[in-house]
Amino acid sequence: MADALTALQTRHASELAAHKAAMAKLPKKKRWEIPSLDEAIATRHADELRAAQANAANVTSGQVAHGGDKVNGDGGGDSSDEDDLLARMARRAEEEEQEQEQETRKQSGEDEQEKERLAAQKKKDKAAKKREKKAAEEAAKAAAREAEQAAIDAMGPSARAMEAEAVATALGARGLRRKEIASDGHCLYRSLSHQLERVGASDVHDYTSLRKLAATQLRANKDAFEPFALDAAEAIGLSGDDWYGEYCNSVENTAAWGGQVELQALAQALRRRIVVVCADAPDVVCGDDFAEDGALTVVYMRHAFGLGEHYDSVE
Incomplete structure (x- = not known):
């Protein structure tokens, strides 16, 4: 059972390292979620560790009661329970890895969409500024022509x-x-x-x-x-x-x-x-x-x- 606890702790350490790396890559607009994500992984690790420790205590207790020998399911042994716990822990780790990959892909897609939106908006703003500049130039030319014509008119027939x-x-x-x-x-x-x-x-x-x-x-x-x-x-x-x-x-x-x-x-x-x-x-x-x-x-x-x-x- 000590090996199972060691394996669990090793996986927890690996998950924490991956979690920290993922948090470092979050864009600024998502970083407000980091505290809750940190708390969620810490809570899950604590629950898994307590469950593994409790299971280890039960196994030890059962071994003492039966003279230190492991027994089959008919005799009340916990070998199948331990295997089931480890299997569930492995499945959970795999599910979390898949969820993290999905979140990463989702974030990547959102970032790409945001880039495209910003590029389109920049292009739109540039076109609007160009139109405004052209309109201002045309207005200035029209005003100059009107002023010139007014001066000519004031001088009489040319x-x-x-x-x-x-x-x-x-x-x-x-x-x-x-x-x-x-x-x-x-x-x-x-x-x-x-x-x-x-x-x-x-x-x-x-x-x-x-x-x-x-x-x-x-x-x-x-x-x-x-x-x-x-x-x-x-x-x-x-x-x-x-x-x-x-x-x-x-x-x-x-x-x-x-x-x-x-x-x-x-x-x-x-x-x-x-x-x-x-x-x-x-x-x-x-x-x-x-x-x-x-x-x-x-x-x-x-x-x-x-x-x-x-x-x-x-x-």
Whole structure:
């Protein structure tokens, strides 16, 4: 029986070590349970020890009463009781180990869920802050625009407003209105591309195709265009022996603004009349030897944008 008590004490020591290790791993939100868990294992160990000691005393007593000899169940011996106690103790230890494993898995799952919840909340908070920042920026921009417009209004009609009104009047007399085109350096070519679509041309081009077409026409007719391109080339800083070739390359491959030289080149290449409507001057006609039917109409604006000259289309 001494061996059984020693085995019980050894198991208790092992369980206490495992219990302390498990308690050390509990998350902060669960540590309030540690005192009750400590008390529960201590109580169970004490009950098991008392039961084992009582059983040992009974066995010893029985041995003394029968001359120190163990007897079978018919003679009142406790061998089967001892085996049953040890079996129950082993089962209980196994059950507690399983319960501890289940608790550990449960805790691990809860920790993982908590991590996922915190990550989702963090992502949600970040998105909300981003939306708030964007809304604040938009509000600031709107306020700045309103303040700028208020200052402009206080100064009376601007050159831009007067120019827009004059163009609207000129176009209205022809049953047209201005169609605004993006001010990105390609406005002349985008306007003409829109006009080709408007008149139902079979040779519709986008702005990149029109740039290439203009450059090809300029290269093929250098003698005719070179004298008129010099000012435009100097304006963009071109000089040297091959300034004209560089100018043609800039027409084709950059966002350099187009002007009357490019309008004349495109009128010839497209074989179409191009009419340029201005606010404060008579119309400029390029390719006037071509038919009026199917003419392309664009608007020249001097004050539309702070960057300067700009072309719009009409509709």
